[in-house]
Amino acid sequence: MEKGNYALVFCGHPFGYEVQATAKLFIPGVRFILCEDGVIPEEIPNILLTERTENADRHSPVCLRVQILLHGQQGEKQDTLPPDADRSVQEWTLCRMLYDVLHELTGYTPPWGLLTGIRPVRRLLQMAEGRSLEEAAEEMQQCYRISDAKMQLALTTARIQQPILPHSSKEIGLYISVPFCPTRCSYCSFVSHSMETAYKLIPAYVDKLCEEIAVLGDMIRRYGLTVQSVYIGGGTPTSLNAAQLRTVMEAAAAHIAIDRAREYTVEAGRADTITEEKLRVIREMGATRISINPQTMHDHVLETIGRRHTVQQVLDAFETARAVGFDDINMDLIAGLPGDDEAGFAESLSRVMALDPESITVHTLSVKRSATMYQSDAVQNTVPAVERMAELAARQLPAGGWMPYYLYRQKNTIGNLENVGYAKPGKENLYNILIMDETQTILGAGCAASTKLIAPGGDITRVMNYKFPYEYIDRFDLMMEKKQEIEAVLRKMQEENHVS
Ligand code: SF4
Structure with a gap:
């Protein structure tokens, strides 16, 4: 894919890092032109707009929108969250909408799903605190939409790591x-x-x-x-x-x-x-x-x-x-x-x-x-x-x-x-x-x-x-x-x- 032909637009939100990581799941190896404050550049054929509308007052819902123009195809999604929605929930919702639209437009399903973190096994081990690895894996797979093969790989790896991990800070x-x-x-x-x-x-x-x-x-x-x-x-x-x-x-x-x-x-x-x-x-x-x-x-x-x-x-x-x-x-x-x-x-x-x-x-x-x-x-x-x-x-x-x-x-x-x-x-x-x-x-x-x-x-x-x-x-x-x-x-x- 040609570098410089993709603009990622952030409008009214501070979730640039995760949004970019999500976009890269589908469009790897490109240098996005990053546009803050919703300014959409001219003459760029592929535009990924992510937007959060500011609350007019503390009682208004939070409106999130994703609008994409990719290789001549268009896709859009919107959602509203309660006024007091946590920032992490807003970020997750925006990334999930971006994921869904990109999935629809490209037909591609990333094997690790929505998971953008670099340590899947650590995430699984953290989620397994107080319960079995298998239970945690089931939840993790559903939450991030991870493929069966990758979830099995992470689970097998975690099983092998668990008894080896250190228990003393000395x-x-x-x-x-x-x-x-x-x-x-x-x-x-x-x-x-x-x-x-x-x-x-x-x-x-x-x-x-x-x-x-x-x-x-x-x-x-x-x-x-x-x-x-x-x-x-x-x-x-x-x-x-x-x-x-x-x-x-x-x-x-x-x-x-x-x-x-x-x-x-x-x-x-x-x-x-x-x-x-x-x-x-x-x-x-x-x-x-x-x-x-x-x-x-x-x-x-x-x-x-x-x-x-x-x-x-x-x-x-x-x-x-x-x-x-x-x-x-x-x-x-x-x-x-x-x-x-x-x-x-x-x-x-x-x-x-x-x-x-x-x-x-x-x-x-x-x-x-x-x-x-x-x-x-x-x-x-x-x-x-x-x-x-x-x-x-x-x-x-x-x-x-x-x-x-x-x-x-x-x-x-x-x-x-x-x-x-x-x-x-x-x-x-x-x-x-x-x-x-x-x-x-x-x-x-x-x-x-x-x-x-x-x-x-x-x-x-x-x-x-x-x-x-x-x-x-x-x-x-x-x-x-x-x-x-x-x-x-x-x-x-x-x-x-x-x-x-
Ligand atoms: S660090 Fe590794 S990858 Fe980099 S130049 Fe040396 S051998 Fe090659």
């Missing part, structure tokens, strides 16, 4: 960020600097990262916390050479009781950065799990998306990792890559399954504005085609013994579909669950890492590190002062007897 996760990659994949919007421009920063970055790990280790000790999961991610952590990797992992081992952690993952990621020497360092330093992410098992697709490695390098990296002794390997695939199609995705899936990794994560292509692919209009797969790819994975992986254990949705994903982690029983990655579930504190080290402190009541405090490596290095001392915020929250939790 247990935390630790994330260590290495934001470097050899080249930038065309769909990537992550802070990841190409090796060519950022390589020189790596030694200074490693020094500062180790300093920060020491600071966090000290805090963890003083507040009596236990690190349950460690995740070194990126970027591509194996962009570091073996000695640099060793330095970072030694810092982690020196300052954190890693041997007490339930799991320790290093995202090796791209096959062009994986060597036997690095794998041996990772294993020797105590990591229990790695990721080797092909994304596709077709060389021409790898080339199209700017990953400068081959399928053969993926196969070699996997074989080396097994030879080095890794018995917990994750592999990522992406459904909907440009240059790929349903048959190609099916082949990638079966080739990865044949390798028999312990977990397989299936993402749906998401292209954010900052990705080079967003500018190029290179997304070629249709929504139904990508839906069928996701469905294929959801059928074949459980049949092969990999069960869904975490799932989340991303904005700008084709078809507003989901990313799903599938794992063999007992190989579910706690960190992946926790990052989505938001029920456990995660301390973050490194650039663009965020620390998320979760108080037992559920209150979340976020403390962000600088986004770019040069800022992280240059303003490190300033950033360390911000660690006081983390200390203050931990102290408060401790004083309230929540932590110790």
Whole structure:
């Protein structure tokens, strides 16, 4: 669909975010022209008007209206609510009317229905408080009009997560960020600097990262916390050479009781950065799990998306990792890559399954504005085609013994579909669950890492590190002062007897 040809008009209401999210369920991948205060632009062929009429007085009903002109077709809906209708009810009603008109005009039924949130499983678990998951799933499905297949996926995932979720606020996760990659994949919007421009920063970055790990280790000790999961991610952590990797992992081992952690993952990621020497360092330093992410098992697709490695390098990296002794390997695939199609995705899936990794994560292509692919209009797969790819994975992986254990949705994903982690029983990655579930504190080290402190009541405090490596290095001392915020929250939790 052409960008710039769609106007989303907000008139007399503040529900822009949810209204836009609802419109994107049906019209993904376009840049809406957002028009506030009901000003309708001229010469734009597709107009989505959403309107709330102000109360003339406190006793008048609230009038809501949706009027759409889409590809020459028109649709309209109106509703009235009592004068004292809650804002959330008004928002929900307006979005539901927008959904209904778009559904009528396009004939499309979004698989997740009206649900726009990125954490369906968390929503289900919240709705299940005080009752069974099955009862909550029934209500959730009706409320959001979720398809049977997606509701079943969320329910199965929630059943697997429930016994794994943490119960003590003393247990935390630790994330260590290495934001470097050899080249930038065309769909990537992550802070990841190409090796060519950022390589020189790596030694200074490693020094500062180790300093920060020491600071966090000290805090963890003083507040009596236990690190349950460690995740070194990126970027591509194996962009570091073996000695640099060793330095970072030694810092982690020196300052954190890693041997007490339930799991320790290093995202090796791209096959062009994986060597036997690095794998041996990772294993020797105590990591229990790695990721080797092909994304596709077709060389021409790898080339199209700017990953400068081959399928053969993926196969070699996997074989080396097994030879080095890794018995917990994750592999990522992406459904909907440009240059790929349903048959190609099916082949990638079966080739990865044949390798028999312990977990397989299936993402749906998401292209954010900052990705080079967003500018190029290179997304070629249709929504139904990508839906069928996701469905294929959801059928074949459980049949092969990999069960869904975490799932989340991303904005700008084709078809507003989901990313799903599938794992063999007992190989579910706690960190992946926790990052989505938001029920456990995660301390973050490194650039663009965020620390998320979760108080037992559920209150979340976020403390962000600088986004770019040069800022992280240059303003490190300033950033360390911000660690006081983390200390203050931990102290408060401790004083309230929540932590110790
Ligand atoms: S490997 Fe990951 S983080 Fe690095 S450029 Fe590609 S998508 Fe981005």
